[in-house]
Amino acid sequence: MIEFDRVVKYYGTHRALDGVSFTVPDGCVTVLIGPSGCGKSTSLKLVNRLLEPDDGYVRVNGRPVKSFAVEELRRGIGYVIQSAGLLPHMTVQDNIGLVPRLLGRDKAWRRARARDLLDLIGLDPHAYARKYPSQLSGGEAQRVGVARALAADPPILLMDEPFGAVDPLNRETLQNEFISLQRKLKKTVIFVTHDLDEAVRVADRIVLLQDGLVIQEAAPEELLGRPSNAFARDFVGTDRALKRLGRFSVSDYMSHDTRRVGTKDHASVPVDATLREALSRILAIPSDEISVIDAQNRTLGSISLEAIRRAGCGGESS
């Protein structure tokens, strides 16, 4: 668990963080979000002590970070920086193996680990292991940055806009890969972004920041359903109800009554889709109801516009 306890940080006379408190539970993805310059990167750097707070505490597992030896602390925290920051004189595999090297792992182990991780992030080890950073695209470099952060298998991961330099299509693929990876690895992650869709997709919890202040700390459904003030409402936007539907799965709201759906109806939605997709499909057909199918195209039941509307309203303050 990581805790921010009334943290204040100045740059000269500019107050970048103004008494920030929030907690990051173990094994969850906590997203820091907010407009540019609100203090997201600053908060991350306070965790691995690239910056020291002027007041307040940052604690990891109940211990103030100040009490750790700084290099030990950093080697135990994976850090993915905003612009990848790969070392230009090292190959991709040596970049990935850097923290293990600092921890004294031998070369063979590091090579094998680098290859595994390249596989994991979807880059062909044969093609990429020996390339230099200058030979990678922005998106590839950022993936390598993620692999490098994972190399020593740290329990904590700090990710500063890890998919910032990737085009929307690939970004979604990377987000999905990250989500399934996280399901396996169960790291304690602080994930910085200023893209709300990305936040809604990957977050277990969201901390909304503005000008160095925490505006709201909540689960994504709650932030979208009950934004706490005008700024938060503006930030989540007028389509927040739609975004919120993106958090719910069809399987939780469908009816398992297969008789109700006309078998001649071609339109259907996969069972693992979100309510947002289901709504989109229903709006494209003349009916108020659509059949739900599994991966083998078997009809499992149906979902109705009414059920989606009820899910969307749940908890909505109007």
Place this chain on the structure above:
Amino acid sequence: MDTDSGATVESWRLDKPVALAVIFGAAGILLPLFTIREHRLDGGTGLSVLSASVPYSVLLAVCILVPAVIILVRTNAKIRAGLLAGTGSVLIVLPWLLAGILGSRELLELELDLGRVAPAGGFWFLTLSGMILVSEFSRRVQGWTGTLLVAAILLCVFAMFRLGLLEDIAFIREYRVREQRFLSEVIAHLRIAAMAVGSAVLVGVPAGIVSYRYRVVRKPVFSVVSGLQTIPSLALFGLMIAPLAFLSQRYPFLRQLGIRGVGNAPAIIALFLYSLLPILRNTYTSLSVIDPAVIEAGKGMGMTQKQLLFMLEIPVALPIILSGIRVASVQTIGNTTVAALIGAGGLGNFVFQGLGQASPDLIVMGVIPIVVLAIVIDRVFAFFIGRVIPGARNVE
């Protein structure tokens, strides 16, 4: 690989270096290639290629016309580089052969047993023209193709020398008289330069690192070192003499170490001070231009200050640090010539001896190996710098 193909699409621009080479080459054909002298101090009579041999004149003219055409006509970048290399090499090598063969023939005809062939304006203009073309070629190709060509040209001239084709050339005559001393002066020259540059590396690189790490020392270090650079070299050599003479008078043990007012010690110290600036400046600059994100990444991964310096900052900065040492080395090889004036050894001895005896042949004999040393050292550095640039080895 294809970096130059864009240039063919671009609108026509005068290729100044190649144009200059063409003009020099034309001058080289028209001016006397060499003079025939009856004895060492004879003024001699000049002879141009045109009057000596028509076929060779045609060959040289072709080698000048080809680059001229290259300037005017758009061609494939590869073909163009190849033509530059070919014509440049011929323009450098052929004058030696002509001076050797045609010169000797002339001497025989005139029955001048003690006569000698002294390269003249035409010879030097052709060489200059060829050197420009070869360096243009090196600039256009990647890797060590350029170094390879320079090596081939040097080997070619050396082979002619070993085959005895050049014996009648004036400065080869001078060399033959001093064969024993020549090698020892080359070694002395290299030793003085190496000690100066070596100590400048030992001082300049750490000074650059310290200036980068600690802001406070940057100003004083830089103002002292750039101040030194503004003293003219001859004056700096002179300035060394008095304090060192005083010290060696005062402390006899220094004299036993070979430190006196004249000789190697003041020369090495002066040359050392001169090499300091390029090395210091490049080290400092190369470190301060490293992408801050890279340094943040290094720190964020838990590198200690020492690991940051040796595993990240210095390796990333290395190509630029090495090019500082390259500049210092080439410059020092040249400056070491002056060291002979205050009694240090080296090839400068021949040059100043030649000046004293009003013998241009002897001066040229001293200058040619200095130029060759400078070129060889420059190419060696170019080769190593190419190897340490990240990705240089596996770019397709």
